[in-house]
Structure formats: structure tokens, C-alpha cells
Amino acid sequence: MYTQALNTQDESGGSRPEDAARLATFQATIDAEEKIEPNDWMPGGYRKTLVRQISQHAHSEVIGMQPEGNWITRAPSLRRKAALLAKIQDEAGHGLYLYAAAETLGVSREELYQQLLSGKAKYSSIFNYPTETWADIGIIGWLVDGAAIMNQIPLCRCSYGPYARAMIRVCKEESFHQRQGYEIMLALCRGTPQQKALAQDALNRWWWPVLMMFGPSDKDSIHSADSARWKIKRFSNDDLRQRFVDATVPQGLYLGLTFPDPNLKLDETSGHWQYGEIDWSEFKRVIAGDGPMNKERMAHRRQTEADGAWVREAAMAYAEKRSRRAAEARQAAE
Amino acid sequence: MSEKPIPLWEVFIRARSGLPHRHCGSVHAPDATMAVQAARDVYTRRGESVSIWVVPSSAIVASDPNDKDQLFEPTADKIYRHPTFYDIPDEVGHM
Numbered sequence: 001m002y003t004q005a006l007n008t009q010d011e012s013g014g015s016r017p018e019d020a021a022r023l024a025t026f027q028a029t030i031d032a033e034e035k036i037e038p039n040d041w042m043p044g045g046y047r048k049t050l051v052r053q054i055s056q057h058a059h060s061e062v063i064g065m066q067p068e069g070n071w072i073t074r075a076p077s078l079r080r081k082a083a084l085l086a087k088i089q090d091e092a093g094h095g096l097y098l099y100a101a102a103e104t105l106g107v108s109r110e111e112l113y114q115q116l117l118s119g120k121a122k123y124s125s126i127f128n129y130p131t132e133t134w135a136d137i138g139i140i141g142w143l144v145d146g147a148a149i150m151n152q153i154p155l156c157r158c159s160y161g162p163y164a165r166a167m168i169r170v171c172k173e174e175s176f177h178q179r180q181g182y183e184i185m186l187a188l189c190r191g192t193p194q195q196k197a198l199a200q201d202a203l204n205r206w207w208w209p210v211l212m213m214f215g216p217s218d219k220d221s222i223h224s225a226d227s228a229r230w231k232i233k234r235f236s237n238d239d240l241r242q243r244f245v246d247a248t249v250p251q252g253l254y255l256g257l258t259f260p261d262p263n264l265k266l267d268e269t270s271g272h273w274q275y276g277e278i279d280w281s282e283f284k285r286v287i288a289g290d291g292p293m294n295k296e297r298m299a300h301r302r303q304t305e306a307d308g309a310w311v312r313e314a315a316m317a318y319a320e321k322r323s324r325r326a327a328e329a330r331q332a333a334e
Numbered sequence: 335m336s337e338k339p340i341p342l343w344e345v346f347i348r349a350r351s352g353l354p355h356r357h358c359g360s361v362h363a364p365d366a367t368m369a370v371q372a373a374r375d376v377y378t379r380r381g382e383s384v385s386i387w388v389v390p391s392s393a394i395v396a397s398d399p400n401d402k403d404q405l406f407e408p409t410a411d412k413i414y415r416h417p418t419f420y421d422i423p424d425e426v427g428h429m
Contacts (some may be wrong), residue, residue, distance in 0.1 A: 037424065039399045094364065096376045105344070108363055110339055131384040168357070175381075312364075316338050319364035 017045065030231050035161035038104040046230050047105050050160055051112075052121075053232065054102040060124035061095035063297050067131040068140060076134060083180045084137065090177065094170045101162040117302055124284060126213050128291030135188055135195075136204035141181015141208045143203075143248065149174045150244045151214065157229040182251065189255040196256070203252065204260045212242040212277070212283045220280070242272055249273045315327045342391040343369040345376075347383040355387050363388075 022041045031034060036042055065088050067118065072088070075081035099109055115121035152174065155167040164183070188199040190333065214235040227233035235243075249266075252259060259326055261278035340362040346355035358377050363369035369388040377383065397405060413419050422429055 022413065039396065041399070089375075093376050094378060096361070097359055103360065109342075110337075214408070295378075312337060313342065314370060315364040316340065319368075320366065 012313060027229075030159045030229075033157075033231075037158050038162045045226060046232075049227060049230070050163065051105050051107050054098050054105075054163055055107075055112045055115065056122055058095045058098035058102060058112070059121055059126065061091050061098060062116070063123045063127045063164060063301065064208050065091045066297055066300055067127055067129070067293075068137060070131045071134060071137050080184070083297075084213065087141070087177050087180065090173050094173070097166040098163075099168055101160075101166040103163045106234075113305075117298075117305060119298065120123040123211060125286040125291065126209055127297060128286050129206070129209050132205075133198050133202060134208070135185070135198040138181050138184030138188060138199065139202045140205045141177050141179075142185050142251070143181075143206055144213070145174050145181060146248060147210050147213045147244050149178060149301065150240050150247070154240075157231075157234065163322055166263075180245070184256075185255055188320055189257065203257050207260050208278065208282070209286075211241060211245070211278055212280075212286075214238075214244065214254070216280065216283070217278070227298045234250040245273045245275055246271075338365055343368075343373070343388040344391050344394060345373040346387040346389070347373075347377055348385040349382060350384055355385065358382075359387070360391060 023043060024218065026036070026042060026046075034048075068084060068088050068091070072081065101111060102112060103109055111128050112121070131140070150266075151169060152171050154165055156164055156171055158164045158167065159300075185199055188195040200278055218224075218238045220238045221237060224233065224236065249259065249264065261276045265274055266272075267274050286294070289295075308334070341364065342362055343366075344360050345358055347358050348355045361372040361376055362370045366388060370386055373386050373388055374383075374425055378386070406407055409415070
């Protein structure tokens, strides 16, 4: 569903003199808009940045199943339930494409997963908010996936081949997610006054956290220089946020909803929607682990992992037994 | 983690008959049967495939990127391997 610029410090590559020639070749490949592939030489900082970003992205997809899973049994119709199930299955798939891409950088799936379970690795702040009503499922599709698409489309041209290819698949599938979310919002807004009130309430609660999904403001952003030079990140956090606001506000107005921002107004000269100040202290708090749902999300993930251990062990034991018996049968036949 | 690592498989899918199988990613699975099932769930949720191959990742032998020039460069000056290298009079027509 989503990758978030969390802006932890990058380690810069190419400091050793013997790497200078390779670094030049590497940068020339990127400047020529060619892809870096798994076995190609790359600076340590590039590898590290990618592993961190791709795995955080994968973790976000995996944790992102929880807020939506909360509503599967209570979806208002079979049509909505089938769509929600398919969407959540897609999120699992997106997590797996991304873990597979991260593994090509020489880190194991188990290691990445341990980083999530131990709390060492982060995931998108947005999934630490609760889904209180059915309208929240509409909002997640329309806004959370909408913000994700805005972020992810440039990643389809990322310089690292496996990540770019994974993102192309993800983006194709996200489009369904956003449309099904907007359709839910549309149905609520055209429904009874109570239904419309649910939609408005959901927008009020989610709008600011969704804007935070694009990460810290450019003026407070630590990294970016390396990521931009390496063509991992092509647009700044604020640029992407502005594009999202410009695309989304008219969609909200069409629904007949209002945005919880008294400073939101269209700037006639630039054509951009200006928005108010984001509460970055909330963002920092949620990222640091003190959001409304952080503890529940992690506890649920750890429990699921522990509950599934016997299945993985049994499957491995069965596979080993089968291959041992096959080997014995071959020996006996010789 | 005390659990054993689950083996990695590379996944190739054929989009429709007549096309070659193409690499699309990887999955973890204890055995080949489960690898095919996992590949189906992960990579073919929207009719992307009519056939799946899975191969243990450890079984793949790849050329070294450092040998790229040595392996592939020499073909660049063998232009006589291309049809346009040969002069045929226009009167002969398309050949």
C-alpha cells in the first residue's frame, strides 16, 4: 500500500578511494536512466537506503491489512465483502513482491521480518490509526491508497530494477483500491443523513494523518540529496503532498464533504490548493510508537507469527521427509 | 529465530500460450508443490498467467556482471552476422 519517507540517516557510499572508478560507472548508469540490477556493483549507502526503504514499504503493506481486516465480517454487502477481501489479499501480495525485491539486495526474508517484529524497523504511521466505522474503509481506499499511488508512481522509475518492477505491479493494483474506496464514500454521501455524517466524520479524522503520510516537510528533511542523486526518490515530500491535495480536494467537494482545515483555499494564480500547518508533533509521536494503535498492531502481528509457527515447521518437516524418502528410493533402485 | 529458513524459489509465468515463461519474482516455500501454490497466489491474481515454473533459487547459475565486457562486447564488431552487412542489388528485390 505505501512507502513513507521516515528520513533516518543514510550512510553515504563511495568514500574509499578504490571505489571511485566503480562509483563513477555506477552514477553514469543512473544518469543515463539505466537500471541497477542485483549483481551489479553499488555503493554501500545505496544498498542500505534501498533495503531500508523497500522493507519499510513491505512492512507497511503487511501491517496495513489489519485496519481493513477489522471490517471484513461487518462489510455491508456481499459485493463490498468480496472487494475488501480481494483488496486485503492484494496488500499481502504487495508485501511479498517487496520482500522479494529487498532480498535481491542480499538480506534474508527472516532478517527483515525479525526487524519488524522486534520493532527495529518502522512502517507507515497511517496504520496506527483505528478504523472505527465502515466509512473508514472508504477513506482508506480513497485517501490512504490515493496518497500511496501519488508516492508510488514515481517509484516505478526508480533506478533499482527489482524495486521498479515490483512498483509497476503494485501501482496497477492500487488503482482498483482507490476506486472501490471512493465508491464506498459516494454511496454513503448519497445515502441517509446519518450515512453522510459517517463519511464526514471519517474525513475529519483521517485528513491530517493522510497528509503526514508524505513524510516530514522538505525544510526538516534530513536525507533526500543521496536519494535524489541515485534516482530512488524523484520528487520531494512537499511536492508529492501538494499534488495529492490538488487531486483530492475536488474529489471531496464532489462528494459534498468539507475538509477539516479552515486554511484550505484555492490559490487562483498558482492553481494549487493551499493547506494549513501540519501538526508534526503528532507525526513524530506516532512514528515513535505512541499512536492510537501501535501496540495493538504489533501485538497482533507477533501473535499471528507465533500462531503460524507450527504450520511452517510441519510444512518443512514434511518436505524434508519426502525428499529423504525419494533419495532412499533412488538408492534402493540402483 | 530458531525456525529453519524456508527455501527461496524463482517464479516464471507464461502470460498466454505462444509466449515464453518470464521471470516475475520469487517466493519462499518448503517444497515445489507449495512453491507453485504460493506463486499462483502472489503473482497471478488477475489472469496474468496460463502456466507457472518455479526453480530453486540456488539452482540458478548466472554470469558475473564483471565479465560483461568480455562475454558480450565481442559481438559488437561482428557486423557480418547481420543481414544488412551484405550488398544485394536493388533489382533483385526484397530478400
